[in-house]
């Protein structure tokens with residue numbers, strides 16, 4: 228009787244996990260894409276001596292959102308301004324999300340220092356370069372919540388009342404914004420920022436295909452008009468991140484993190500930088516407008532940044548060694564669990580490895596850039612692995628006839644549980660899982676939490692169904708040779 232009860236309890240627990248874990252995953256993704264992280268330490272940058280840029284009367288910054296370095300190389304105006312000034316090779320740090328990167332650009336503090344890792348509306352704008360420059364102006368093509376967060380004396384478009392993420396009068400703004408941008412550039416304002424969005428919008432919609440190329444081509448003459456509106460100013464042409472081939476950004480991929488920039492204006496020697504950090508560009512802008520960056524900024528002065536080069540991945544925040552070691556321990560414990568439960572070779576969690584393999588083979592490695600990890604219902608993922616889930620049900624059903632319930636569950640689920648727990652640990656996501664409003668956004672591991680939790684949920688469901696069937700079979704079926712052993716043979 229107690230045996231029957233244990234099987235029933237296990238079935239209910241597994242099915243409850245299958246029911247609840249997708250919600251846990253959704254909650255985690257929601258927090259990671261809308262909340263701030265706990266502020267921490269920035270990465271170390273190469274130390275060098277050198278002078279900063281001299282102050283300029285007027286500084287003009289144009290940022291083409293989502294422009295890859297390769298696409299920048301196809302733009303005539305961009306190339307001419309770069310070739311007659313300074314070509315910058317910039318690492319925007321991690322995550323490669325627009326608002327966090329642009330806050331790094333305008334504060335000189337990395338995403339890890341500010342804790343801003345997601346796109347969100349701010350109740351009050353940040354303290355940064357723009358708030359220290361009287362008369363600073365920002366004009367955005369759309370998604371004005373970004374420029375509204377940056378602390379410019381004037382930032383447009385305005386928000387829709389009561390909806391801080393939305394722009395007021397969107398369709399009217401679409402027809403006006405570029406004229407207003409040209410007016411701002413022509414004005415005597417010491418600092419003007421123009422944020423162009425159409426390239427990023429195209430990237431999200433179609434990836435790096437024809438639509439993206441067309442948007443890039445459309446922006447080039449806009450750059451020319453902007454530049455011609457004040458050719459004697461100091462110009463920065465920038466991007467905040469690239470895109471993966473299928474469209475998407477946020478992750479630590481080098482071609483998403485490494486973008487091109489140009490610095491153009493009187494008195495600048497023609498040259499190219501090695502890989503520099505986005506906070507170094509913040510320092511260039513700060514010196515151009517004659518204000519100081521936050522004391523915590525690690526940005527280097529212009530000559531120092533030009534004289535050194537970051538290693539390719541130097542701007543990536545490292546995963547905590549303690550958390551990494553703990554994650555490995557959890558994985559090892561999971562493997563021990565599998566070995567303990569593995570009374571027959573076919574009890575190995577083949578469905579789990581096949582599910583992960585299918586995901587990576589068809590959709591690619593999960594990263595913070597890949598759209599499939601964000602979608603709430605996870606359809607891009609489960610449609611791939613649905614076909615292998617019956618393996619878990621079958622292995623469990625037959626396994627229960629050969630060995631104990633605990634061993635079967637360990638063999639089937641210890642590895643998926645350990646893999647999900649290890650990813651959550653390495654991402655520092657446990658507090659979030661228990662309701663903290665802290666975004667656990669780290670390279671590699673945060674992205675893996677999404678598929679691992681969903682695959683675990685589905686695996687628990689598949690195993691739970693077999694356990695439930697076995698419980699029903701025991702309760703109502705005739706007692707037969709198929710009855711699993713009540714205790715294990717002593718030799719095992």
Ligand SMILES: [Zn+2]
Pocket residue numbers: 292293324325326427467468
């Ligand atoms: Zn962006």
